Amino acid sequence: xxxxxxxxxxxxxxxxENQAELNKRRLDEKKxxxxxxxxxxxxxxxxxxxxxxxxxxxxxxxxxxEGDVSSSIDAARIQTVGMPVVQINTAxxxxxxxxxxxxxxDNLPLxxxxxxxxxxxxxxxxxxxxxxGEDTRILIxxxxxxxxxxxxxxxMFTDTDIILLNKMDLQPYLDFNFDAFQKVVLEINPDxxxxxxxxxxxxxIDAWLEWLEAAVSAKxxx
Amino acid sequence: xxxxxxxxxxxxxxxxENQAELNKRRLDEKKxxxxxxxxxxxxxxxxxxxxxxxxxxxxxxxxxxEGDVSSSIDAARIQTVGMPVVQINTAxxxxxxxxxxxxxxDNLPLxxxxxxxxxxxxxxxxxxxxxxGEDTRILIxxxxxxxxxxxxxxxMFTDTDIILLNKMDLQPYLDFNFDAFQKVVLEINPDxxxxxxxxxxxxxIDAWLEWLEAAVSAKxxx
Numbered sequence: 241x242x243x244x245x246x247x248x249x250x251x252x253x254x255x256x257e258n259q260a261e262l263n264k265r266r267l268d269e270k271k272x273x274x275x276x277x278x279x280x281x282x283x284x285x286x287x288x289x290x291x292x293x294x295x296x297x298x299x300x301x302x303x304x305x306e307g308d309v310s311s312s313i314d315a316a317r318i319q320t321v322g323m324p325v326v327q328i329n330t331a332x333x334x335x336x337x338x339x340x341x342x343x344x345x346d347n348l349p350l351x352x353x354x355x356x357x358x359x360x361x362x363x364x365x366x367x368x369x370x371x372x373g374e375d376t377r378i379l380i381x382x383x384x385x386x387x388x389x390x391x392x393x394x395x396m397f398t399d400t401d402i403i404l405l406n407k408m409d410l411q412p413y414l415d416f417n418f419d420a421f422q423k424v425v426l427e428i429n430p431d432x433x434x435x436x437x438x439x440x441x442x443x444x445i446d447a448w449l450e451w452l453e454a455a456v457s458a459k460x461x462x
Numbered sequence: 463x464x465x466x467x468x469x470x471x472x473x474x475x476x477x478x479e480n481q482a483e484l485n486k487r488r489l490d491e492k493k494x495x496x497x498x499x500x501x502x503x504x505x506x507x508x509x510x511x512x513x514x515x516x517x518x519x520x521x522x523x524x525x526x527x528e529g530d531v532s533s534s535i536d537a538a539r540i541q542t543v544g545m546p547v548v549q550i551n552t553a554x555x556x557x558x559x560x561x562x563x564x565x566x567x568d569n570l571p572l573x574x575x576x577x578x579x580x581x582x583x584x585x586x587x588x589x590x591x592x593x594x595g596e597d598t599r600i601l602i603x604x605x606x607x608x609x610x611x612x613x614x615x616x617x618m619f620t621d622t623d624i625i626l627l628n629k630m631d632l633q634p635y636l637d638f639n640f641d642a643f644q645k646v647v648l649e650i651n652p653d654x655x656x657x658x659x660x661x662x663x664x665x666x667i668d669a670w671l672e673w674l675e676a677a678v679s680a681k682x683x684x
Contacts, residue, residue: 281502281586281615282607309587311613332617334556334587362614364503365531365556365585384606384629385504391533392584393503395554407606413632 256370259338263345263373270350272303273459274358275452276372278396279380280389281362284406286314287439288380289357293321295449300354300456305344307336307361314359324348335367336360355456364393368400375459382407383414387421390428398429404448409438478592481560485567485595492572494525495681496580497674498596500618502611503584505604506628508536509661511579515543517671522576522678527566529558529583536581546570557589558582577678586615597681604628605636609643612650620651626670631660 267274279285286306293302304325306315315327326344328336336358348356358374360367379400381389384407390397397403403425411418418436425432435451437444489496501507508528515524526547528537537549548566550558558580570578580596582589601622603611606629612619619625625647633640640658647654657673659666 280504280584280607281611282604308614310616313610313613332587334585361587362502363556363585363587365554365583366588382504382606384604384632385502388535389503391535392530394532410606410632410635413635 256338259342260371260373263338263341264375266345267350267356267373267375270353271460271462272350272353272356273456274356274372274374274376276367276374276377277357277359277380278364278367278377278400279360279362280364280382280385283362283380283382283385284439285359285362285380286317288404288406288445289359290317290321291439291442291445292357292449292452293318293323295445296355296453296456297321297323299453300460301352302355302357303348303350303353305336305341305348305356305358307340307359309333309361324353330361334361334363334365335370336372337370338372341372354460355452364389364396368396376402376455378402378404380404380406381421383411383416386415387417387424390421390424394428397425397432401429401431401433402448402451403432403434405434405436406439408436408444409441478560481564482593482595485560485563486597488567489572489578489595489597492575493682493684494572494575494578495678496578496594496596496598498589498594498599499579499581499602500586500589500599500622501582501584501602502586502604502607505584505602505607506661507581507584507602508539510602510626510628510667511581512539512543513661513664513667514579514671514674515540515545517667518577518675518678519543519545521675522682523574524577524579525570525572525575527563527570527578527580529562529581531555531583546575552583556583556585556587557592558594559592560594563594576682577674586611586618590618590621598624598677600624600626602626602628603643605630605633605638608637609639609646612643612646616650619647619654623651623653623655624670624673625654625656627656627658628661630658630666631663
């Protein structure tokens with residue numbers, strides 16, 4: 241199965257908010273629970289999505305949209321776990337937008353999908369301003385990035401209530417202070433829920449997966 | 463000593479390339495060797511700059527421009543090592559540009575500076591397109607980000623010849639493959655020089671510092 245690669249060009253760029261709302265309606269009609277996954281480069285977006293797929297694939301049909309500046313290596317990783325995947329290459333662009341979703345959704349079997357992950361471009365700034373039509377955003381932070389990131393990239397932490405904190409297995413070798421991280425996150429976003437975990441070992445990921453399973457089931461059965 | 467904070471607004475945004483050339487001439491006249499430091503969030507930009515300052519401050523006068531979306535905490539860290547520092551807050555902007563440099567340079571004692579670090583906004587995409595007037599760029603990658611980052615953010619690795627690879631002390635706990643990283647970097651940029659090191663322990667940083675010292679001396683004595 242070859243990977244569908246959609247090249248983004250100016251023709252499909254346009255008013256974002258309206259298109260995001262149209263995407264949302266389309267996904268709501270199909271009862272597809274959609275998660276926009278945001279993070280720095282290398283925080284563990286693809287690995288976390290693969291963990292979630294392996295944990296939930298017996299319960300739900302899952303699809304993935306991969307957003308990258310260049311390459312299809314993340315889409316190829318998703319393919320190895322047998323899920324339908326579409327790659328969007330932004331050709332240098334620093335975020336996905338709602339218009340890029342249209343051809344991606346056209347190329348996914350939405351009737352057969354309960355849970356759709358959209359892996360955004362690795363970037364803690366630009367993707368925040370662009371809704372895609374998702375039900376929820378999750379932000380993946382990671383311990384090697386340091387506990388000061390919420391201070392420095394506040395918009396991303398303010399506009400996302402579900403914060404996954406990956407690479408907890410590395411904490412013994414780092415100066416990362418979990419209490420300091422949590423304190424500043426809750427200062428700028430009192431509604432945030434932080435899930436510390438290690439994608440490598442799997443430790444701690446179940447709490448978030450339980451939340452995700454409940455959310456997907458609720459939409460599927462709505 | 464309070465930290466000078468420059469708020470970027472539309473009035474000082476404009477044609478970038480011409481202004482970068484003007485900045486370069488201004489810095490050349492003062493014989494200031496200028497380094498534009500690029501990286502993902504949390505790769506170790508500020509820590510590496512502080513390491514370099516502590517190693518070279520007896521030989522050179524050093525200044526720093528800090529670029530952040532928000533906050534002055536990096537500038538405050540630089541202040542603790544006693545160097546002149548200017549903070550640029552981009553108010554959501556994802557990169558520094560040449561026009562932002564003008565008020566920053568106005569607020570630094572350029573006559574007394576041999577080496578100027580410009581710490582760009584943490585972002586592996588957008589800062590690449592904007593020259594600031596620097597003599598050289600360095601890109602700081604870090605092992606927890608993974609060895610596949612050159613594939614996924616190729617422009618940044620193509621347009622920067624000096625690549626510092628930080629957090630080598632974490633390699634025993636990661637799947638990071640140095641040979642794979644080096645191979646892809648050299649495929650997309652045969653002129654690249656990679657300096658693996660640990661900012662935390664200091665191991666390996668001397669090779670890059672020797673290069674830097676020679677470059678600063680050459681410009682100072684030109």
